[in-house]
Amino acid sequence: MSVSRRKFLRSASQLAAGAGLATVVPEPLRAGSRAVSANDTVRLGLIGCKNMGWANLTSILRHPGVSCIALCDVDRTVLHSRAADLAKMTANRLPAEPKATLYGDFRKLLDNKDIDAVIVGTPDHWHCLPTVYACEAGKDVYVEKPIANTIEECNLMVAAANRYGRVVQVGQWQRSGAHWNAALDYVRSGKLGRIRTVKTWAFMPYGKQFPPVPDGPVPAGVDYETWLGPAPQRPFNQNRFHGSFRYFWDYAGGLMTDWGVHMIDMALSGMRVTAPRSVVAVGGKFGFPDHAGETPDTMQAVYDFGEFTLLWEQSLGTARGPYDREHGVAFIGNLGTLVIDRNQWEVLPEVEGGKYLTDALPTQRKSGDDLSQHTLNFLECIKSRQKPHCSVEIGRDVAVNAQIGNIAYKLERRVFWDAQQGAFLNDPKANELTKAHYRAPWKLPKV
Ligand SMILES: NC(=O)c1ccc[n+]([C@@H]2O[C@H](COP(=O)([O-])OP(=O)(O)OC[C@H]3O[C@@H](n4cnc5c(N)ncnc54)[C@H](O)[C@@H]3O)[C@@H](O)[C@H]2O)c1
Known part of the structure; x- marks a missing residue:
């Protein structure tokens, strides 16, 4: 670039x-x-x-x-x-x-x-x-x-x-979280040196047991037609309903759009960027092949931001993520790495000749109720x-990043994003996956 x-x-x-x-x-x-x-x-x-x-x-x-x-x-x-x-x-x-x-x-x-x-x-x-x-x-x-x-x-x-x-x-x-904002200010201060990689991840222990169940009658009192709304028509299935709709592409995007938007949002904010040049993603239902959901339980997506890479990792059903945290963001600089999750953040300095290259900050705990x-x-x-x-706009930017990651996963190849056009570069197949197809009588609104 x-x-x-x-x-x-x-x-x-x-x-x-x-x-x-x-x-x-x-x-x-x-x-x-x-x-x-x-x-x-x-x-x-x-x-x-x-x-x-x-x-x-x-x-x-x-x-x-x-x-x-x-x-x-x-x-x-x-x-x-x-x-x-x-x-x-x-x-x-x-x-x-x-x-x-x-x-x-x-x-x-x-x-x-x-x-x-x-x-x-x-x-x-x-x-x-x-x-x-x-x-x-x-x-x-x-x-x-x-x-x-x-x-x-x-x-x-x-x-x-x-x-x-x-x-x-x-x-x-x-x-709105004080400890997130303090950590992001630290990232932007330059004290970590040149940042070459930001890791983001969610390793969630839930979702191990999710066997397929047959389609069944719509529960009493549920307006299922409206619950489906613009999504494709299909018979009622308990697995695809409250809460677990997350595992089905018609309604959501798996861990990437569930936890990914939270963590990648912090990465974008810390690095003051909005859109990658390209993304490649690999994964599958590797941990629990019989899981009834469609979205991958395992996925790594690599985002190229020109001057640094962003890595997203998801793992459903295991909790031992990077730095032994279930979820988090790690900004990896030449002088040190800042690691943060919803509870705390810390700086892990690089060491050279027995000396720290940047301050070794003690663990900074969350204070207050971010929500x-x-x-x-x-x-x-x-x-x-x-x-x-x-x-x-912030919500759009991170949702777009998450969608690009899932589109790269679905297409099983690297995709190139043109931020000015808000579209994939010369890639009709990928661009088709950016579109919403509403089921009648619902119509995509005109604004
Ligand atoms: N910010 C966070 O930390 C956080 C945490 C959990 C969930 N979420 C998000 O919240 C959203 C809901 O997730 P959830 O776990 O609460 O889902 P849920 O399935 O538990 O609840 C969704 C509710 O919406 C109702 N509903 C569906 N279609 C409707 C319609 N057309 N009109 C009125 N009601 C309708 C359902 O009947 C259900 O009661 C998701 O987008 C999820 O990503 C955010």
Whole structure:
């Protein structure tokens, strides 16, 4: 790559990383539900209530000045049990909280003009439409990672947030973590010397036992047609449903888009880059060939960023990852290596002639609750109209990196990315895999 092209990529990425101009969200194209001022209570709706959506809601409700007035889920059992949980949680609040309105169709929830902002906690194949429609309806959005299941959807979400002037916070909550930010500042300080490799990984002990099960009847109370939504039609199978949808390409991208976006996001931020030149990935269902999922339990992806390499490693069903950590990021410099995970970070200096080449920092522990800081930042940005810590652009950039890795894996070869075009170089097969193909009656939104 030429020096000037490298410089362009780096400066474009610095802008996207928030080091540049765009710190305020654009003015709304048309009026939203209402402008939320400093003393207003923010009124929330939750779409997708089971696991992470609920974790986000409980986190945000611990902050003052926020209330949940609507819940939506396509599984009525989940919906009613979360409605009961919410009522219990807010029972002692003064003034008394209104009872949340319950919905099975997120479009009806979005029609509710009293709602200022929504949390989107649905599976990955259901992130794009609720986010785009929420932006159109003038609501701010906290959307889970990865922001979408295809590159095409990621770009539409960025376009919608900007066109309608909405605050969109993505659930990569490391962005609000104090120990992550301290470590990334250290990386950028130059104290590690020239960084030639960043390792990122997730070795997760779960997922060992996941035998195939026959297709079966749709559980009572589940609107399965809507759960499938834009994904291809197929009979109901318990394995492909709540939680474990992660192992199936129609809805998600395996460990790469589950944990990869969290860890690779930190690598991109530390190195102030957004897009690789090329990626090669190798893997398969090597650990558990009989696992019912489609996504690989084992994969290594190597990203070429021109001046350094980024390595992603995933292993489902084993926990002894690099540096004996289940997940993490290691910035490997000429003078030392900084290793970080969700609990702590440390610097392992290189040694020469019996001397450390850089400071040997003692272990720096995590302090505080990173998710809480992230949901607080979302609330603050709803009022200030500042860009949140994990803007939709940041969410798009890392989701694109993860998607490129999975596309290289699927094609079993090296793929070359043109960051300016946002497309693979002379590669129709790879470019086809960036596209979203929605099942009728759902349509990819036009922004
Ligand atoms: N940030 C994090 O640390 C973190 C952690 C876990 C999960 N996640 C992300 O959160 C998302 C959800 O994961 P999960 O584990 O909570 O999944 P889950 O399957 O446990 O819950 C998803 C819920 O969404 C509901 N749903 C599906 N389609 C819907 C629709 N069209 N309208 C309304 N509700 C719908 C389901 O019925 C279910 O209740 C995923 O994208 C995942 O990657 C993020």
